[in-house]
Amino acid sequence: xxxxxxxxxxxxxxxxxxxxxxxxxxxxxxxxxxxxxxxxxxxxxxxxxxxxxxxxxxxxxxxxxxxxxxxxxxxxxxxxxxxxxxxxxxxxxxxxxxxxxxxxxxxxxxxxxxxxxxxxxxxxxxxxxxxxxxxxxxxxxxxxxxxxxxxxxx
Numbered sequence: 001x002x003x004x005x006x007x008x009x010x011x012x013x014x015x016x017x018x019x020x021x022x023x024x025x026x027x028x029x030x031x032x033x034x035x036x037x038x039x040x041x042x043x044x045x046x047x048x049x050x051x052x053x054x055x056x057x058x059x060x061x062x063x064x065x066x067x068x069x070x071x072x073x074x075x076x077x078x079x080x081x082x083x084x085x086x087x088x089x090x091x092x093x094x095x096x097x098x099x100x101x102x103x104x105x106x107x108x109x110x111x112x113x114x115x116x117x118x119x120x121x122x123x124x125x126x127x128x129x130x131x132x133x134x135x136x137x138x139x140x141x142x143x144x145x146x147x148x149x150x151x152x153x154x
Contacts, residue, residue, distance in 0.1 A: 002029070003029050003030070003031050003050075004027070004029055004030050004031070004053045004125075004128060005030075005031045005033055005048065005050055005051075005052040005053060006023060006030055006031070006032050006033070006052055006053060006054050006055075006056065006125070007033045007034075007035065007041060007044060007045065007048075007052040007054070007055045007056070008020070008032055008033070008034050008035070008055075008056045009034075009035040009036070009037065009038055009040065009041035009055070009056070009057050009058060009061065009066065009069060010034070010035075010036070010056070010058040010061070010087070011036050011037055011058060011060075011061040011062060012058070013036075015058075015110060016034050018114055018117060019032065019056070019117065019121070020032040020034065021114075022114065022117050022118040022121045023121055023125060025118060026118065026121055026122045026125045026126070027125050027126070030125055033048065033052065036061070036062075037061040037062055037063040037064050037065075037069075038057065038061060038063070038064030038065060038066060038068050038069025038072075039063050039064040039069075040063075041055070041057065041064075041069055042064075042069065042072060042073075045079060051078075051079070051082060052082060053082075053083075053128040053129070054082070054083050054084075054085065054124070054128060054132070055073070055082055055083070055084045055085070056084075056085050056086075056087050057069055057070055057084060057085070057086055057087065057104075058086075058087055058088060059086055059087070059088040059090065059095060059099075060088065060090075066086055066087075066088075067098065067102065070084055070086065070099070070102045070103060070104060071102055073103075074102065074103035080103075083105045083132055084103065084104045084105060085104060085105055085106045085107070085108065085124075085136075086099040086104045086106070086107040086108075087107075087108055087109075087110050088107070088109060088110065089109065089110055090109070091109045095107065096149040097149075099149070100149065100150075105132070105133070105136065105150065106136045106140075106149065106150040107149045107150075108120065108139075108149075120139060123135050123138065123139055124136070124139075133150070136150045137150055
């Protein structure tokens with residue numbers, strides 16, 4: 001089976017470890033590539049042989065923030081079609097609105113519980129590709145209490 005690459009840019013090593021562990025538990029064919037900031041994420045993208053299925057960007061990172069990285073990704077023809085999900089510990093509506101305005105597919109607040117994170121990532125990982133938007137919408141409306149905001153393309 002073909003490997004699927006997911007790129008995660010997050011400067012919190014504990015969150016990164018938990019994130020990648022959850023993805024490995026969900027699907028052994030997912031490779032979680034990691035970067036500690038937006039600049040490093042762009043370097044990782046350049047070095048990959050295959051375009052990632054999805055990019056997760058933490059909002060607040062040193063050197064280059066998730067916002068700055070998202071702007072660059074969406075203005076680069078090579079990467080503009082890769083779905084991007086912004087992640088943060090902030091649940092401020094303003095941040096969610098900015099994420100969607102800049103071209104992110106979705107914004108979610110990082111859960112502190114491993115099983116909650118795994119639930120979210122399972123739904124995302126099992127629906128990479130054409131069904132991703134539908135899966136994100138279901139997460140947004142499932143009543144679980146997770147803070148999710150997704151772009152409505154209707």
